[in-house]
Amino acid sequence: MNLTHLDESGQARMVDVSEKPISVRTSTASGRVLLSEEAVAILRSGDTPKGDALGVARIAGIMGAKKTPDLIPLCHPIALHGVKVSLEIVDEGVEITARVKTADKTGVEMEALTAVTVAALGLIxxxxxxxxxxxxxxxxxxxxxxxxxxxxxxx
Amino acid sequence: MNLTHLDESGQARMVDVSEKPISVRTSTASGRVLLSEEAVAILRSGDTPKGDALGVARIAGIMGAKKTPDLIPLCHPIALHGVKVSLEIVDEGVEITARVKTADKTGVEMEALTAVTVAALGLIxxxxxxxxxxxxxxxxxxxxxxxxxxxxxxx
Amino acid sequence: MNLTHLDESGQARMVDVSEKPISVRTSTASGRVLLSEEAVAILRSGDTPKGDALGVARIAGIMGAKKTPDLIPLCHPIALHGVKVSLEIVDEGVEITARVKTADKTGVEMEALTAVTVAALGLIxxxxxxxxxxxxxxxxxxxxxxxxxxxxxxx
Amino acid sequence: MNLTHLDESGQARMVDVSEKPISVRTSTASGRVLLSEEAVAILRSGDTPKGDALGVARIAGIMGAKKTPDLIPLCHPIALHGVKVSLEIVDEGVEITARVKTADKTGVEMEALTAVTVAALGLIxxxxxxxxxxxxxxxxxxxxxxxxxxxxxxx
Amino acid sequence: MNLTHLDESGQARMVDVSEKPISVRTSTASGRVLLSEEAVAILRSGDTPKGDALGVARIAGIMGAKKTPDLIPLCHPIALHGVKVSLEIVDEGVEITARVKTADKTGVEMEALTAVTVAALGLIxxxxxxxxxxxxxxxxxxxxxxxxxxxxxxx
Amino acid sequence: MNLTHLDESGQARMVDVSEKPISVRTSTASGRVLLSEEAVAILRSGDTPKGDALGVARIAGIMGAKKTPDLIPLCHPIALHGVKVSLEIVDEGVEITARVKTADKTGVEMEALTAVTVAALGLIxxxxxxxxxxxxxxxxxxxxxxxxxxxxxxx
Structure with a gap:
């Protein structure tokens, strides 16, 4: 089996998708940030900081999804038609889910993974x-x- | 204890570091990408693709470190004076280490974490x-x- | 009435537009930069500086339109098919108009507003x-x- | 009097500041977004959307400050050591204030103006x-x- | 004959292409980096550095193609559906070829030229x-x- | 002799310059765009388009210099304290010169080369x-x- 980003001589390239049809595609990715009890307690404590910390991470994740082709060298720049990033505080930290939707020629798995990781970095x-x-x-x-x-x- | 990115009323801000002295700071972060046996075998198989797949991920990580203030909403834009990203194939996948160095007013932990995660995304x-x-x-x-x-x- | 960028629980998201049809859309925005008499006189004085100051602002506005999805957290990245930024010197300062056109799934009001404001910043x-x-x-x-x-x- | 961004032949350039000393500099800028009564009522209504709408705008403004040298053609890329963006709902709409601080060779007026305008765009x-x-x-x-x-x- | 980026009064604008049909378009550009004999010998010497130097340049070129609308003021932001950058060591230095493909409303000549020049800069x-x-x-x-x-x- | 961007095992890295002193550094680069007689005549014809075409290229070059660390994978992000890009119409086309100045830890040769090439792309x-x-x-x-x-x- 071949790595599709590498041509027959093993050189990196952006794969040609010009002939692929446009279709609606979605991807959901998830991840977790493990935190100390103290950090979880602060996030849970219900005053404004909690909301804002998760809010900043959520915005970071959504904006991160849009930066995917800037970050991933061989990723196609594609349209993003919907991005939703959810963060939920649990005992061990914060669970993050990102759902990305497009109607374009390639899938949005990398965009969903990027949204989760950038939201996680923003939270940290x-x-x-x-x-x-x-x-x-x-x-x-x-x-x-x-x-x-x-x-x-x-x- | 407070979240330093939030002011007394809980609103997000970029913390004032103008009075902090410039000093040499380093940070090392690590992470892993868990892969199937087949994927590890392809990465290990010694023809060009292996080198390139890790090479692309390494470049993605280094360039990702430079994008940290674009990705993390409240991160200060700082000088980066050295970035090294290492990837090692192991049985379960690939281990990634990033070491970042600066002589500036804030630490580079976020830059090291960003380098690792973007390298991981690039590899995936x-x-x-x-x-x-x-x-x-x-x-x-x-x-x-x-x-x-x-x-x-x-x- | 709801804010369409917020879901039922009030969390920010990029609204799903994948099912919306592609259609030609335009938007025109305007704005003004109020300046001192001396500044207006310099802009009007007819030597090269005048042309260049407005020219730099015009380019800033056009390039700014392209950066809209980088600047506006929940804005969709869309195709831009035409951008025109006009600056006219008047007694009170400079009047700026931006007209943006696309054939895509969302409107271009934010792009037109961004073009005007970035042109204004560039002029200042x-x-x-x-x-x-x-x-x-x-x-x-x-x-x-x-x-x-x-x-x-x-x- | 000359436009300092233009050289003796009127051509745009980024002015040489290499000999200027590093010093602490601040700038505060303000602006307003005028809104309908209905929009103000929604922002004031006290459920989550309000917080988030202002929160998204605040983050947009802070991140916008960091993008100033990308947006303003002849602006120097400088260190930003503190950025604070405040939004207050008033009867006519929302008042925005941005305070930016640096210890570098040029002032941060453009960064403060950019933070206000991008926060305003984000709110709209x-x-x-x-x-x-x-x-x-x-x-x-x-x-x-x-x-x-x-x-x-x-x- | 007119410069199509300039309107009837000579002001720069992004030309309206909204009515143009989407069609598959390709462009191939080439260029060379002239190097000293010593530099060519190092690139040819067959140990890892050689691969990496060309590999870094190749990735720079592919990522550079994606940045074309950020770099070229009046360039339309368009979809890129395939990018391939090849570097070949010759006696005088390195020959670079970039082939870009899209299915969109404008051509990709600027993207191909940008890929070649950024790969060349990356190699240097x-x-x-x-x-x-x-x-x-x-x-x-x-x-x-x-x-x-x-x-x-x-x- | 070694390629300084590659470590002992040949892997790309951003070289550590944290211990290097800050000093004033300049670099001048040049280049040419060869054009048809018709294109040169249009550029020379003295109506507004000429000014604007060169003006757009000049701004592209200056802004391009600021994007150097985004374009060149292993380039350090550094302060730029002065950038001047000149374009002169000659019989064969346009000659471009860029002069870049900084007070930082690394040289600005890549920034000068990037300014020239991006100005050239903008002109084309x-x-x-x-x-x-x-x-x-x-x-x-x-x-x-x-x-x-x-x-x-x-x-």
Whole structure:
């Protein structure tokens, strides 16, 4: 099996998708930021900081999705028609989910993964003074729909 | 304890560091991309694709470090004086380490974490046709040196 | 009535437009930069500086329109098919008009407003040594055409 | 009097500041977004949307300040050591203030003006479905401190 | 004959292409970096550095193609559906070819030229310690296909 | 001799310059765009378009210099304290010179080369409808001053 980003001589390229049809595609990715009890308590404490820390991370994730082709060298610049980033505080930290939708020629898995990781980085930046040991973990595509390869769901 | 990015009324701001002295600071972060056996075998197979897949991810990580203030809403734009991103193939996937150095007024933990995560995203983009189930995990600061709060090392 | 960028729980998201049809849409926005008499006289004085100051502002506005999705957190990245920025010197300063056109799934009001404001910022940067008290004022959408909500014209 | 961004033949250039000393400089700018009564009522209504709409605008403004040298053609890329953007709902709409601080070779008036205008654009994007007639007005530098030309305050 | 980027009064604008049909278009551009014998020998010497220097330049070129509308003031932001950058070591230095493909409303000549020049800049950055006298030369469009003006080939 | 961007194992990295002193450094680069007689005549014809075509290219070059660390993978993000881009119409086309100045830890040769090439691309974009066969040639560093390696001048 070949790595599709590499041509027959192994050189990196942006794969030609000009002949692929435009179709509606979605991708959902998830991930977690593991935090100390103290950091979770602050996020949960219900005064404004909590809202803002998650709010800043959510905006970072949405804007991060738009920067995917700037960050991933061989990623196609594509239209993004919908991005939703959710953050939920749990006992171990914060769970992040990103859902991205497009009607274009390539899938949006990388955009969904980028949204999750940038939201996670944005969250860590907000609480690193409290918890310098935060960990980003379990960042992964959960499902994708649309496109020639069809639907895929993590088993 | 307060979240330093939020002012007394809980509103997000970029913290004033204008009075902080310039000092040499470093940060090392690490993370892993978990891959299927097939994907690891392809990366290990020693023909050009392997080099290029890791090489693209390495460049993505270095360039990602430079984009940190674009990605993290409240991060200061600072000088970056050295960035090194290493990728090592192991049985479970690829281990990534980023070391960032600066002589400036704030630390570079976010830059090191960003370098690791963007390298991980870049790597996944290279192999997602082979392994759509890749997972980014254990992304964390390992140590930092310099600055007023002094050295910190993950225990 | 709801804010369409916020979902039912009030969290920011990029609204899903994947099902919206592609149609030709235009938007015209305008604004003014109020300047001192001395600054207006310099802009009017007919030697090269005048042309260049307006020329730099015009280019800033056109390039600014292209950066709209980078600047506005929840704005969709869309195709821009035509951008025209006009600056006219008047007694009180400079009047700026931007007209943006696309054939895409969302309107271009934000792009037109961004073109006007960035042109205004670019102009101020050129003359702030002469007039540090310049004011940007009356930046607003004048009209839009196309899309499901149809034409709109400021009354 | 000359336009400092233009050389003796009237051609645009980025002015040489390499010999200027580094000093602490601040700038405060303000502006307003005029809104319909209905839009103000929604922003005031106290459920989550309000917080988020202002929160998104605030983040847009802070990130916008960092993009100033990308937007303003002849602006120097400089360090930003602190950025604070405040939004207050008033009867006519929203008042925006941005305060920017640096220790560098040039002033930060353009950064403060950019923070205000991008926050205003971000706010309009959040409420344009409710109020397509929003107007950005009275964007101006209120004061600056530091640098060779010294302090300046709008009279 | 007119310069199409300038309107009837000579002011720069982004030309309206909203009515142009979407069609598959390609462009190939080429260029050369002239290097010293010593630099060519190092690039040819077959250990890892050689691969990496060309690999970094190739990635720079591909990513540069995506940045074309950020770099060229009046360029339309368009979809890029395929980018391939090739570098070949010859006696005088390195020959670079870029081939860009899209299905959109405008041609991709500027994207192909940008890919070649940014790859050349990336290569020079890798070897300038060895050869500070490197020269970029003969950067030009070789051919384009598609679009209303039809195919064109350098004679 | 080694390629300084590659470490002992040949992997790309951003070289550590944190210990290098800050000093004033300049670099001048030049290049040419070869054009058809018709294109030169249009540029020379003295009505507004001429000024604007060169003006747009000049702004593109200055803004391009600021984007150097975004374009060149291993380039340090540094302060730019002065950028001047000159374009002169000659019989064969347009000669471009860029002079860049900084007080920082690394040289600005790449910034000067980037300014020249992006100005050249910007110029070609303005006249490609008239002359699709334009060629960028002879882009090279003419001299640099400052830094540990001292002054260098093309012989």
């Amino acid at each position: 930046d907000m609480i690193k003074a409290v918890d310098p040991a935060a960990v980003i973990t379990d960042v992964r595509v959960e499902e994708k729909t649309g496109g020639k390869t069809g639907d895929w769901r993590r088993s | 983009d290279m192999i997602k046709a082979v392994d759509p189930a890749a997972v980014i995990t254990d992304v964390r600061v390992e140590e930092k040196t310099g600055g007023k709060t002094g050295d910190w090392r993950r225990s | 940067d050129m003359i702030k040594a002469v007039d540090p008290a310049a004011v940007i004022t009356d930046v607003r959408v004048e009209e839009k055409t196309g899309g499901k909500t149809g034409d709109w014209r400021r009354s | 994007d959040m409420i344009k479905a409710v109020d397509p007639a929003a107007v950005i007005t009275d964007v101006r530098v209120e004061e600056k401190t530091g640098g060779k030309t010294g302090d300046w305050r709008r009279s | 950055d890798m070897i300038k310690a060895v050869d500070p006298a490197a020269v970029i030369t003969d950067v030009r469009v070789e051919e384009k296909t598609g679009g209303k003006t039809g195919d064109w080939r350098r004679s | 974009d303005m006249i490609k409808a008239v002359d699709p066969a334009a060629v960028i040639t002879d882009v090279r560093v003419e001299e640099k001053t400052g830094g540990k390696t001292g002054d260098w001048r093309r012989s």
